[in-house]
Amino acid sequence: MIAASLAALLLAHLLGDFVFQSTKMAEKKASGPLARRLPALARHMGVHALLLALLLPAPDAQGALAFVAILASHFLIDALKPRLRGTALRVFLADQAAHWLVICALALTLPDLWAHTLWMKTQSGLATYLPTVFALVAGAVLTVRMGGFVIGALMQPLAERAPQGGLPKGGQLIGLLERALIFVLILTGQPQGIGFLIAAKSILRFEAKGGPDHNAANEYVIIGTLASFGWAIACAYLTLGLLAHLPPIGIPALGIPQHSP
Incomplete structure (x- = not known):
């Protein structure tokens, strides 16, 4: 079940960051003081929350923990990203590596996450x-x-x-x-x-x-x-x-x- 949970978490992240995030939104949440970036960050977190709810609907303690951990860590990483220094490639890879580490850690820590989803409860x-x-x-x-x-x-x-x-x-x-x-x-x-x-x-x-x-x-x-x-x-x-x-x-x-x- 680790692989199943990992697949769902990765897809939610990749869709949220690279499919349902416009260039304009990415620029707004990465430039200026944090107070100015908060609305764009909030919209970005809303997209990720919706994707997690659709792809990994697990309304129990494990599901709630994964939901909160993903959104909180994602917000923190994106909020701190403008402080990173280096080439565009290094900043980009460091940002994504942080997100992926959280995702992999959750999949390993909560191996039965997929088994507790509403998808599995349908028994289809x-x-x-x-x-x-x-x-x-x-x-x-x-x-x-x-x-x-x-x-x-x-x-x-x-x-x-x-x-x-x-x-x-x-x-x-x-x-x-x-x-x-x-x-x-x-x-x-x-x-x-x-x-x-x-x-x-x-x-x-x-x-x-x-x-x-x-x-x-x-x-x-x-x-x-x-x-x-x-x-x-x-x-x-x-x-x-x-x-x-x-x-x-x-x-x-x-x-x-x-x-x-």
């Missing part, structure tokens, strides 16, 4: 397989959406060397699509397809030109591409690791080891 087959679905969606958000923030923070110091021209936010869209494809390829047991994806992107992105400016642009694209691919591969295999501890949902194409109770 759906409750058995919901954590597997949660893990798949969480893995997709981690790979595609959160990956965009990680790569963006990594590339921020190199932004002045970014290639000029092209479609607005075209590079971001390409990154989202390539990470999504890598996630699907690995989960369907076709990791060799990543090589063809790298070759196709290389052919389409690079021209036979010289000069220092063009070389810098090429290096910028190569660094971003390798970072994006590396992140997607790592997250896809982490997802497979979590899925290996959950009941299979009956999709033969998924390269997931058989679950052993």
Whole structure:
């Protein structure tokens, strides 16, 4: 049940931070004195509270403890985040690491949390397989959406060397699509397809030109591409690791080891 609780907690966190949080809200809760940031922080906590209530409805002592611990720690971490110093990548990773440590600690401390949810009390087959679905969606958000923030923070110091021209936010869209494809390829047991994806992107992105400016642009694209691919591969295999501890949902194409109770 640890894996089931972890899948639900992770999905609630990832959806709250990377799907249902706008850029405007993120900026408002991270800039200025705490009193000015409180309304945005409160709205953000409200989103997380709703997600927890929907994904992990456990109206008992364990559920109440998890609910309060998640929201209180999330508020505290987000309130203190502006005090962190360092590059954008270091601040981002430190913030997320703190959230994930709380989530993992709760899943380990309250291993029967999922068993006490209203989902399990329905005694339906759906409750058995919901954590597997949660893990798949969480893995997709981690790979595609959160990956965009990680790569963006990594590339921020190199932004002045970014290639000029092209479609607005075209590079971001390409990154989202390539990470999504890598996630699907690995989960369907076709990791060799990543090589063809790298070759196709290389052919389409690079021209036979010289000069220092063009070389810098090429290096910028190569660094971003390798970072994006590396992140997607790592997250896809982490997802497979979590899925290996959950009941299979009956999709033969998924390269997931058989679950052993």
